Amino acid sequence: MKNTGMTRPLDTLGRIVIPKELRNSMGIQAGESLEFYLDVETGLLSMRKYIGVCCHLCYSVQDLSYFRDSFLCKKCIHDLKGNSVI
Structure with missing residues (x-):
């Protein structure tokens, strides 16, 4: 900061x-x-x-899942798991 x-x-x-x-x-x-x-x-x-309800990492508003007080999109979840393609 x-x-x-x-x-x-x-x-x-x-x-x-x-x-x-x-x-x-x-x-x-x-x-x-x-x-x-x-x-x-x-x-x-x-x-x-x-910015409203969106992915905590990339700010996408599509395919969201709620995880530990945050929203994550399907693409970021797969990226975090090490998968490059959905």
């Missing part, structure tokens, strides 16, 4: 502005949904553009 050196204050309603440079580099447009993740042990809060 890259440290940008940018800081932003929370306003009185608990909101924060994501710097334009970060939004541009992540391809985030106004009105798009974001997904937040929190690591309580380290105090790290991260986010990414919300």
Whole structure:
């Protein structure tokens, strides 16, 4: 993870502005949904553009299976097993 050196204050309603440079580099447009993740042990809060239900590895939305709190597509499952062709 890259440290940008940018800081932003929370306003009185608990909101924060994501710097334009970060939004541009992540391809985030106004009105798009974001997904937040929190690591309580380290105090790290991260986010990414919300892409809905998709494969955790390749972001495909076809042939999904649910495994250990994540979705994986059929192709990635076969790749992980060492099979090159479905």
